Amino acid sequence: MLELQHISFVAADGDTNKEILDDVSFRVEEPFVAITGPNGSGKSTLAKIIAGILTPSEGRILLDGEDITALSVTDRARRGISYAFQQPVRFKGLTVKDLVSLAAGKRLTVSEVCSYLSEVGLCARDYIDREVNASLSGGELKRIEIATVLAREKRLTVFDEPEAGIDLWSFQSLITVFEKMHERTKGNILIISHQERILNIADRIIVIANGKVQKNGSREEVLPGLLASRACPVLAK
C-alpha cells in the first residue's frame, strides 16, 4: 500500500515560487486507483514525486508502512515501485530486448521478451533487436515503455497517461494489460488518466485540481459527477 501524507511541492518559476502541489494526502489500497484532473493540475508532478524523480517540499511517502521520502529513484525501484513515463525515453544503441531485460533485472530469453511485447500488441519478432531510438514511432515507444513496467512485476506501478500516443492499439487492450498485470503481481496500479474508459475500471478515483485533492472516493461516488461536469462546460469551470 502507498500512502501520501501532506505532500506539497514548490517549483521555482523565474524569481517567484510556484506551488504545484498543496497538502495532498491519499492512500492507494485498491488494485486500480486513478488520478484525474485538468491539465497543469500537478498530476505528473505527483507521479514523479512517487517515483523519486522529484523531492517534495513537504510531506511523507510511505510504502507498506516504510517511510521512503528520502530514498533515491534506484532505491524506490528496488523496493517495488515501477513508473511508466508519459514521454518514453529513446536510447541510441540499446535494443528492445536489452531494455526489457534491464527492466526484468535478468537476461531474458527471446521467448520471454516476446511474451511481454505480445501483451502490448507488438509483433515481437519485428521488434526484439530494434534499437529504442528515433526509428520507432511514438506509439511503438509507448508500448515498449509499458512492456518495461510489465517485465518488472512489482507491487506498485504508476502509469502517467498510458493512453497518450497509443495510436491504433485499442483502449480495451490497454485495460487487459492492467488486469493481467494485477493478476500476476497482486499489487496496486496507480493510473493518471483523462480517459473515461480507464476511469471506468478504477476502484477509486482521485480528482486533483490546482494542486489540491478535490475529490477522493469510489468510482461510483466520483465518476458520475465528473462526467456531468464534462458534459457542461459551465459547471466544469
Place this chain on the structure above:
Amino acid sequence: MDELEKMLLMQVADLHKVPDGAYNIRKNGEADGRRSTPHIRIESRKDGKAGIDIFVSGETKGESVHIPVVITETDYKEQVYNDFYIEDGADVLIIAGCGIHNCGEATSEHSGIHTFHIGKNAKVKYVEKHYASGDGNGENVMNPTTDIRMAENSRMEMETTQIKGVDSTVRTTRGVLAAGAELVIREKIYTHGKQFAKTDFSVELDGDGAGADVVSRSVAAQSSRQEFYLRIDGNGKCHGHSECDAIIMDEANVVAIPALAANSVDAELIHEAAIGKIAGEQLLKLMTLGLTEQEAEEQIIKGFLS
C-alpha cells in the same frame, strides 16, 4: 605462447586457439605462425619492409584470414606494411588487430599500414580491433593506416574498434572507389584517462553509382581527447553518407570536422554529427528500473558502442 599473449589474441581476434583457414600471427616483430590455404596465400614482403603480402584468389568464397599482431615488450616500436591483393569476384573475411601489453616505463608502438587492392565484384569484410593494457607507465601507441582501392562493383565493409587502453592513436583511412563500388565503415572508439584519438577518413567517390557510408560512434571520458576528421568527395553520380555521434563525459573534449565536397552536380552527400553528454532522462529511466546511476551510465555506453 603464454597466458598474456593468449589474452591479447582473444581481445583482438577472438582467438582461443590456432584459427581455421589462413593466418599469420606476428609477435614482438617476429612471425609466430603462418598458414596459407589453396585460395589464400600469405608471403613475406620482398621489398625489405616489415610485413606480409596476402593474395586472395577469385575462387575464395566465405573464407577467413586472421592476421593479429601482439606486442608484450616495452620500448618496442615497429612499422608494418601489409598488402592485400583481392582478385575479382573473391569473397573474404579479414580479421586484423593489434594487442599491446606494456608493463614497462617506455613507449610501445605499432603502426600498421594496410593497403587493399580490391578487384571487380569482390566482397571484403575487414574487422580491426585495437586493445592495449599494461601496469607500467609506458605508453601504448597505435597508428593504423588503411588505404583502400576499390574496382568496379566491389564491396568492402570495415569495422574498426578501439576500446580503452590505447594512449595515443592516429587512425587514417583513405578510400578510392570506382563505379558501383560500395564502402561501409563502422568505427567505435572509447577513450579515457589522458588518451588521445584522432580519426581521419577520406573517401573519393570517383565512379557513377559509387557509395560510401561512414559511421563513427565514440565515447570520450575523463580528460581524454578525440578529433574526428572526415571528407567525402563526390566526383560523379554517387551517394555518400557520414555520421559522427559522440558521448562526452567528465572533462573530455571532442572535435568533429566533417567535410563534403561535391564535384559533380549528381553527387548526393549527407553528413550528420552530434556530440553531447548522456541525457538525464535516459539515466532516470534506467534508475526507475532499479539500476544505480553508474550502472545506468555503463549500460547506455555499452549499448551505444555495441
